[in-house]
Amino acid sequence: xQSVTQLDSHVSVSEGTPVLLRCNYSSxxxxxxxxxxxxxxxxxxxxxxxxxxxxLVKGINGFEAxxxxxxxxxxxxxxxxxxSDAAEYFCVVTGGNNFNKFYFGSGTKLNVKP
Amino acid sequence: xxxxxxxxxxxxxxKGKDVELRCDPISGHTALxxxxxxxxxxxxxxxxxxxxxxPDKSGLPSDRFSAERTGESVSTLTIQRTQQEDSAVYLCxxxxxxxxxxxxxxxPGTRLTVT
Numbered sequence: 001x002q003s004v005t006q007l008d009s010h011v012s013v014s015e016g017t018p019v020l021l022r023c024n025y026s027s028x029x030x031x032x033x034x035x036x037x038x039x040x041x042x043x044x045x046x047x048x049x050x051x052x053x054x055x056l057v058k059g060i061n062g063f064e065a066x067x068x069x070x071x072x073x074x075x076x077x078x079x080x081x082x083x084s085d086a087a088e089y090f091c092v093v094t095g096g097n098n099f100n101k102f103y104f105g106s107g108t109k110l111n112v113k114p
Numbered sequence: 115x116x117x118x119x120x121x122x123x124x125x126x127x128x129k130g131k132d133v134e135l136r137c138d139p140i141s142g143h144t145a146l147x148x149x150x151x152x153x154x155x156x157x158x159x160x161x162x163x164x165x166x167x168x169p170d171k172s173g174l175p176s177d178r179f180s181a182e183r184t185g186e187s188v189s190t191l192t193i194q195r196t197q198q199e200d201s202a203v204y205l206c207x208x209x210x211x212x213x214x215x216x217x218x219x220x221x222p223g224t225r226l227t228v229t
Contacts, residue, residue, distance in 0.1 A: 044220040106156040
């Protein structure tokens with residue numbers, strides 16, 4: 001079975017400082033992993049995805065995530081936060097027998113202080 | 115189509131009434147999903163369709179909830195005898211298939227308020 005744990009429900013950073021949003025997954029199979037972002041009153045948007053190619057994945061808006069199988073992690077990072085990054089971020093896993101079943105984490109709300 | 119669309123965008127209904135929520139997926143996408151997002155919470159999987167059939171209905175919270183899809187296109191989520199705890203944003207997503215992992219494309223959601 002697949003599952004996702006987002007370790008922090010809220011993260012607060014100052015503008016210009018690094019962002020780290022943590023995600024750990026559980027999967028009986030080689031997983032595919034995604035990060036989605038949801039800005040207030042807007043729809044979910046894909047940030048990046050890992051599908052068994054390069055373990056360091058680059059996404060939109062300067063975000064990156066690294067797939068670490070030994071740690072079962074897929075943390076999202078960005079070197080320098082912008083005010084516009086304030087949003088909720090969801091880590092998602094799929095894979096195994098049913099590539100169409102997507103498991104969402106509970107989300108991390110990112111607050112960016114000026 | 116340009117993207118996943120959902121209607122209505124907002125729905126206010128009285129407790130006990132039935133509601134229908136509609137989702138138009140991206141043209142050609144074979145898989146379609148329904149999720150519920152309560153205020154301040156993450157996404158809760160409800161049901162997904164592969165073509166017109168629903169291999170996984172495990173997320174439907176009660177028998178008041180049902181969904182159908184026709185023509186491998188439009189899907190409707192029906193909630194009968196609505197309760198206040200049904201108040202949430204209902205999100206629809208679609209993606210393609212073919213042995214590859216496709217990301218989901220989300221609609222803007224329907225905000226349901228049960229008074």
